[in-house]
Amino acid sequence: LRNTGPEDLFIKVMCCGICHTDIHQIKNHLGMSRYPMVPGHEMVGEALEVGSEVTKFKTGDIVGVGLLVGCCRSCRACDADIEQYCNKKIWSYNDVYTDGNPTQGGFAESMVVDQKFVVKIPEGMSPEQAAPLLCAGVTVYSPLNHFGLKKSGLKGAILGLGGVGHMGVKISKAMGHHVTVISSSDKKKVEALDHLGADEYLVSSDSATMEQAADSFDYIIDTVPVNHPLEPYLSLLKVDGKLILMGVINTPLQFISPMVMLGRKVITGSFI
Structure with a gap:
């Protein structure tokens, strides 16, 4: 894991859904898998550490992370808040982050994620209920x-x-x-x-x-x-x-x- 940056959260994974896309990636059905790989993109966990510039979350929050962990932030899609259509989007796993290191997903014990790609899980909703909502x-x-x-x-x-x-x-x-x-x-x-x-x-x-x-x-x-x-x-x-x-x-x-x-x-x- 990279060090927690000023806008990052260090998240301890509580649970992660299994999506059919994970199966595609694990078995290289799409011809784009990179190994070693840690899949998982329907992740719910607890924020154990937040960066100095994080404004949306605090330590102890239960949060979720979906399929994306990065984007260019300057194209038409990003300006319209539809980063999933950014041509330079960064997948939560099987991709390369801006620091040159591979991204690894929610089947790991922990993740470091920019606050832009983290959501707060409402109180009263169990992690197991929330996780599949993050993709499916x-x-x-x-x-x-x-x-x-x-x-x-x-x-x-x-x-x-x-x-x-x-x-x-x-x-x-x-x-x-x-x-x-x-x-x-x-x-x-x-x-x-x-x-x-x-x-x-x-x-x-x-x-x-x-x-x-x-x-x-x-x-x-x-x-x-x-x-x-x-x-x-x-x-x-x-x-x-x-x-x-x-x-x-x-x-x-x-x-x-x-x-x-x-x-x-x-x-x-x-x-x-």
């Missing part, structure tokens, strides 16, 4: 907020019920949406409906029910992290509906353009 939770909330999809009464779908999919159901329901989980089989139906509170469950391999659901969703949050066809899901969107890609996939996805053109539909992506 923000990943789902961010596009709903940006694309104007927070208003109640919308009809949305969550494609895939992994970590991000779980958050998608909970956050969309909290916004007052009618939420359908889409999965390739019915093995997660009880979990989706009874445990997470989804309104409906749609099996994508059932062509009859997929056809019945055509033109019915305002948005679909696609969390699937492996290559899959987009056309079956584009057909489920209303006019002006949005297919929001969340999964990290390193092979090309395909669709035919009339599927988008004839409904003025949007295929887009969002990153934390």
Whole structure:
């Protein structure tokens, strides 16, 4: 670890979530892993030391750190407070910090992080509850907020019920949406409906029910992290509906353009 600078916090890690991106990095699925590596980017811990210029936190605060620990602070994205789109962003692990040393993530015992990339965890929220919100939770909330999809009464779908999919159901329901989980089989139906509170469950391999659901969703949050066809899901969107890609996939996805053109539909992506 580097020494604690004037704007840094020295944080003792209490817990850290496991994101599918960690699996990608550990196994070098994206061809960009650097070893040795300490993964983890959904970290919650206690601030044991704060730098002399830290204004947002004090010793003893319970804090969280997500996917980023640095940025250029001068580009258009940084000026707009969307540092996740900075071309010079620094990942919380598997990257190189401004001092030339490798960054290491939340699977470690401690971290040193600039206060700009630290958040306060509210009192009453357990570290285990808070940690997944730092990536999976923000990943789902961010596009709903940006694309104007927070208003109640919308009809949305969550494609895939992994970590991000779980958050998608909970956050969309909290916004007052009618939420359908889409999965390739019915093995997660009880979990989706009874445990997470989804309104409906749609099996994508059932062509009859997929056809019945055509033109019915305002948005679909696609969390699937492996290559899959987009056309079956584009057909489920209303006019002006949005297919929001969340999964990290390193092979090309395909669709035919009339599927988008004839409904003025949007295929887009969002990153934390």
